[in-house]
Amino acid sequence: MTAKQHVKQLLDFIDKSPSPWHAVASIEAAIEAFQFxxxxxxxxxxxQAGGRYYVVRDDSSIVLFVLGHKAPAESGFKIVGAHTDSPGFRIRPNAATVSDGIARLGVEIYGGPILATFADRDLSLAGRISYSDEKGNLAYKLVRFDRPLLRLPNLAIHMNRSVNEDGLKLHKQNELLLLFAQLTGDQLPQPYFMALLEQVAGIGATQILSWDLAVYDTQKGTFWGANQEFYADSQIDNLASCHAGLQALLDDTILNNAGSTLVCAFFDHEEIGSESHIGAGGSFLSDVLQRISIATSLEREDTARALAQSFLISADMAHAYHPNFPSSYDADHKVFVNKGPVIKSNANRRYSSESVSTARFIQWCEEAGVPHQRYSHRSDLPCGSTIGPIASAKLGIRSIDVGCPMWAMHSIRESAGVQDHDYMIKVLKRFFSD
Structure with a gap:
């Protein structure tokens, strides 16, 4: 498969996954043909040895694994970790309000999005609702409005004369409400919104008890550039890493010849710190690995031996050099789009990479015929973090943080390089086959 074909698959995956709940459903659909x-x-x-399995927790985190033919105590676990969530807006419980006949939805900010990028976009809603079924039992359903439903219109420059000098600044409480309808005098906003949910879910409004609804951009992903060497979409951070890990695992040669136990762990809640029962800071991955040990009759000491021989690749996107803003980068650690996976380092352990894990990843890149790059953040700017340090510390296993370089991280419309996604899939395949 060519690099462009891999990215076309990625764009289709992202466009089918407008929320973390949809992302896990998309992964389930992708593995259906592989006997998981x-x-x-x-x-x-x-x-059973050679068996393919997966576990979903709370609909938005998933762990897949192929049980190797070698005992975990002898070969350890090979783990690729990533996250299913992206920064953005989430709809409040008492969401709908009306002002001068214009119905609006109140939002909370999820993670650290670039707020200005949400303005003047064709926005909509996707996520999960909880409801009471005909027998009174609690049930859940994915919902998605496939059409533009919401908008955050900019204030005209005539009322905001300094916007081009000072940048677009939006008050988080008062100026992020999303416009969605023009109501007549006798229409109430919350019942009107509930009627829309009823329509899209096919479930009576009185049955709907609560929801987890994310705001998403309805514009589909695309290739761009003079030679179509770049691509753009929402949620590249970090669905691109989930897709790369999944594609590496689903290689027939790897699936049929797994010696070590191979794991893909994709967590929700990374963008808000991972501290939840489904996040990397929770027990999900450690529970799965422990239960693999129990099901394969490993003693407690053997489980510890397995973890001591394990390795985690924390795959999350990296900051590509932007030529319009050269002062934002350390001059000796500029990384470039389409030049290969990035090894991310931080002395304060915001990333889990260290010399040994870095050396091993470099070897895998060389063996896969893939170039690599090294990134370190400017010392006078706060550095982001990943699931790497969290999961590595919780499990007590060696880890490295890597990612494909990208532009506009945390924008509603991000960009990256076509070749890099293919590079990442190749090196992860090498990791799984080592």
Missing amino acids: VRLNETAKWQL
């Missing part, structure tokens, strides 16, 4: 068996956390697990 879904495991229930409330049931007893029975696993």
Whole structure:
């Protein structure tokens, strides 16, 4: 498969995944043809060598694994970790309000989005609703408005004369409400919004009890550039890493010849710190690895031996050099789009990379015929973080933080290089086959 074909698959994956809940559903659909068996956390697990399994927790985090033919105590776990969530807006519980006949939805900011990029976009809603079914049982359903439903119009420059000098600044409480309808005098905003939810879900408004709804951009992903060497979409950070890990795992040669136990762990809530029962700071991954050990009759010491031989690649996007803003980068650590995966380092352990894990990743790149780059953040700017340090510390295993370089991280419309995605898939395949 060519690099462009891989990215076309990625864009389709992102466009089918407007929320973390949809992302996990898209992953489930992708693995359906590969004989993966879904495991229930409330049931007893029975696993077989060579078996393919996955576990979903709370609909937006998923761990997939292929049980290797070698005992975990002898070969460890090879883990690729990434996250399913992206920064943006989430709809409040008492969402709808009206002002001078214009209905608006109140939002909370999720993570650290670039707020100005949400202005003047064709926005809509996607996520999960919880409802009471016909028998009174609690049930859940994914919902998605496939059409532009919401908008955050800019204030005209005639009322904001300094916007081009000072930048667009939006008050987080008062100026982020999203416009969605023009109501007549007798229409109330919340019942009107509930009627829209009823329509898209096919469930009576009185049955709907609560929701997790994310705001998403309806514009589909695309290739761009004189030679179509770049691509743009929402949620590249970090669905691109999820897709790369998944494509590496689903290689037939790797699936059929797994010696070590191979794991893809994709978590929700990374953008807000990972401290939840489904985040990398929770017990999800450690629970799965522990239950693999139990199901394969490993003693406690063997489990510790397995973890001591394990390795985690934390895959999250990296900051590509932007030629319009050269002062924002350390001059000796500029990384470039389409020049290969980036090894991210930070002395204060905002990234989990260290010399040994870095050397091993460089070897895998060389063996895969893939170039690599090294990134370090400017010392006078706060550095972001990833699931790497969190999961590595919780499990006690060696880890590295890597990612494909990209522009406009945390914008509603991000960009990256076509070749880099292909490079990342190749090196992750090498990791899984080592």
